[in-house]
Amino acid sequence: MPQPVLKDEETKPQAEPTQPPDDEKKLLAEAKNGNTDAFGKLVERYQRRVYTVIYRFVRNHTEADDLAQEAFIRAFRAIDRFDLRYPFSPWMYRIAINLTLNHLKKRRLPMVDADLERKPSANNPVSVFEQVETRRKVHAAIAKLPLKLRQVLVLRVYEDWPYSQIAQVLAIPIGTVMSRLARARQAVKEELKELL
Amino acid sequence: MNCKEIEEFLQAYHDGELSAKEREAVERHLEKCPKCQAKLAELKALDELIIDGEAEKVPDPGTHYWHSFTHRVTRRIVAHHEPIIRPRRPRPLEFRLIPYLSAAVAVFLAIVISIPLLKRAPAKFTEEEIAEITAPPQKSNVSFKRFEEEPEAQKIELRDKKLVSTDEILGAEPVETGRKLPLAGMTAEADKAAKGAGAAAKEQKPPTEPSRTERTFLKDEEKAKPAAAAKTAEPYLEEAEVFAAQLAPKSGTLRVMIDSTGQLAKVTIEKSSGDPKADTIAMKTYKNQWEGKTFRERQRTLLVPFSQQPTE
Numbered sequence: 347m348p349q350p351v352l353k354d355e356e357t358k359p360q361a362e363p364t365q366p367p368d369d370e371k372k373l374l375a376e377a378k379n380g381n382t383d384a385f386g387k388l389v390e391r392y393q394r395r396v397y398t399v400i401y402r403f404v405r406n407h408t409e410a411d412d413l414a415q416e417a418f419i420r421a422f423r424a425i426d427r428f429d430l431r432y433p434f435s436p437w438m439y440r441i442a443i444n445l446t447l448n449h450l451k452k453r454r455l456p457m458v459d460a461d462l463e464r465k466p467s468a469n470n471p472v473s474v475f476e477q478v479e480t481r482r483k484v485h486a487a488i489a490k491l492p493l494k495l496r497q498v499l500v501l502r503v504y505e506d507w508p509y510s511q512i513a514q515v516l517a518i519p520i521g522t523v524m525s526r527l528a529r530a531r532q533a534v535k536e537e538l539k540e541l542l
Numbered sequence: 543m544n545c546k547e548i549e550e551f552l553q554a555y556h557d558g559e560l561s562a563k564e565r566e567a568v569e570r571h572l573e574k575c576p577k578c579q580a581k582l583a584e585l586k587a588l589d590e591l592i593i594d595g596e597a598e599k600v601p602d603p604g605t606h607y608w609h610s611f612t613h614r615v616t617r618r619i620v621a622h623h624e625p626i627i628r629p630r631r632p633r634p635l636e637f638r639l640i641p642y643l644s645a646a647v648a649v650f651l652a653i654v655i656s657i658p659l660l661k662r663a664p665a666k667f668t669e670e671e672i673a674e675i676t677a678p679p680q681k682s683n684v685s686f687k688r689f690e691e692e693p694e695a696q697k698i699e700l701r702d703k704k705l706v707s708t709d710e711i712l713g714a715e716p717v718e719t720g721r722k723l724p725l726a727g728m729t730a731e732a733d734k735a736a737k738g739a740g741a742a743a744k745e746q747k748p749p750t751e752p753s754r755t756e757r758t759f760l761k762d763e764e765k766a767k768p769a770a771a772a773k774t775a776e777p778y779l780e781e782a783e784v785f786a787a788q789l790a791p792k793s794g795t796l797r798v799m800i801d802s803t804g805q806l807a808k809v810t811i812e813k814s815s816g817d818p819k820a821d822t823i824a825m826k827t828y829k830n831q832w833e834g835k836t837f838r839e840r841q842r843t844l845l846v847p848f849s850q851q852p853t854e
Contacts, residue, residue: 386616393611398600407603411611418615484595502557503592509559528553535588538595542587 371430378425385425389418392435396442402504403446403497413449417442436514443501443515447493480541487537495530502527545571548578556585794821796828798844804837812845824848 370391376384396417401410421441428437488496497516501507502523509527513520535542548571554560555568572579603611794815801807809828811821828846 382616382619385619386612389615390608390612393608393615397603397611401600407601411603415611415615415618419618422619480591481595484592488592499592503589504596509554509557524554524559527557531553531585531588534592535584538588538591541591542584 370434374425374428374430374434377422378428378430382422385418385422388434392438393418395435396438399439399501399505400442400446402500403443403450409449413446414442417445420445436511439511439515440517443497447497450493483538483541484534487534490537491530491533495526495533498523498526499530499534545575545578548572548575549581552578552582553585556582556589793847793849794824796824796846796848798828798846800837800839800842800844802841804840806833806835806837815848 370388373384373388377388393414397410397414400413400417401407404410404413417438421438424441428434488499491499498512501512501515502509507515509520509523512518512523516523518526548568551560551564551568555565560568572582794811795813797808797810797812798806799808799810806829809825811825814821815824828848
């Protein structure tokens with residue numbers, strides 16, 4: 347039985363408005379005053395997206411769960427510094443991604459996909475083997491990337507974030523996003539040359 | 543645009559980041575450039591490979607998980623809400639003014655409370671009050687009495703001591719004759735003389751520095767104060783007699799001069815008793831008693847009171 351996955355509309359970032367919605371602004375204002383219920387509603391609104399981004403990097407539910415919770419808690423602690431004139435999601439993603447990347451740095455272990463060999467999507471043994479092998483190589487190629495390149499590639503390719511949002515979340519210029527993305531793609535292409 | 547320029551835009555075109563104008567320019571070049579088309583195809587293939595190579599789509603932990611996730615996050619926030627050091631937010635104005643308002647209220651209350659007190663107290667003291675304040679402290683009756691009494695008692699005691707000591711000098715110091723208690727003797731003689739219209743001659747040492755003997759006597763007396771209380775009673779009585787003689791209307795004073803050799807040089811009447819006969823008897827009695835004896839004192843003039851009963 348295939349495991350349910352998050353739908354795109356649940357994980358992909360919405361079109362980021364320049365101004366936060368009124369209800370979100372209200373919730374943020376209440377959260378800034380220490381209202382945990384209001385912040386809980388924000389958590390409910392963004393938990394899937396934050397979890398997904400984190401999962402893309404750690405490839406582990408337990409770690410993703412822990413990091414997602416920690417990201418929201420840190421966001422609440424730092425919410426006094428949040429400017430209500432800006433949307434919440436880029437700020438929240440930045441906290442989550444920085445936390446995740448720091449976690450990966452500390453872990454110092456190759457990014458291992460627990461589902462790499464366990465859940466092939468085909469029943470044919472040959473194709474299952476090929477699929478597993480392809481996944482392993484792709485995964486290894488991405489895991490070899492420096493974090494700065496990897497985070498741009500993941501956010502662009504997996505999360506389908508626009509450059510502007512990546513630049514906003516990572517606090518880097520769009521030109522830097524483009525150059526890092528080009529370098530990341532070039533490096534992965536070199537690694538996966540035989541598969542292309 | 544040439545291929546090199548297109549290459550810079552190709553990734554952005556692939557990612558959908560170009561403006562409509564830029565996109566059209568790239569597409570026009572792609573239509574006639576297979577090399578750039580191949581590069582674009584590589585990009586698409588790579589992304590597909592990366593996406594397909596993803597081991598698995600992000601799993602959905604389920605509704606229950608998401609519900610509990612929110613709950614767990616808020617619970618952890620509440621649990622750690624206190625220790626969290628939140629950056630200081632500017633407090634509302636009314637809270638910030640509390641210290642200043644408190645100080646203002648305290649000053650106001652101090653002024654309100656002190657006004658009646660200031661009104662009650664006169665701005666200036668009256669002359670009577672100044673005099674009262676600046677006057678020396680009044681002695682109480684008791685202290686005044688004691689103050690007056692104590693020197694008097696001292697005076698009596700000292701005079702008594704001087705008298706006794708002087709007598710001792712006059713009586714005991716003579717080298718040739720033995721010591722004789724003068725006042726008692728003089729009083730007795732005076733009594734005898736009174737019978738025959740005589741006078742009692744008593745001597746009193748003028749208020750000078752106490753002699754060595756006196757100092758010794760004083761010292762000894764101080765040492766033997768409790769024990770010698772009975773012994774000193776007699777001189778006190780004698781003192782009383784002297785005073786009585788002094789205060790009596792017929793009392794007089796002899797002026798006794800002792801020369802440099804310690805001999806009795808001259809006895810005259812310093813103060814007459816009012817009765818010339820009694821004065822003469824007193825002088826003769828004194829001369830007869832002490833003439834020819836050597837005194838330890840030199841170059842001294844003694845005033846010796848005497849009393850005389852009125853002659854009948």
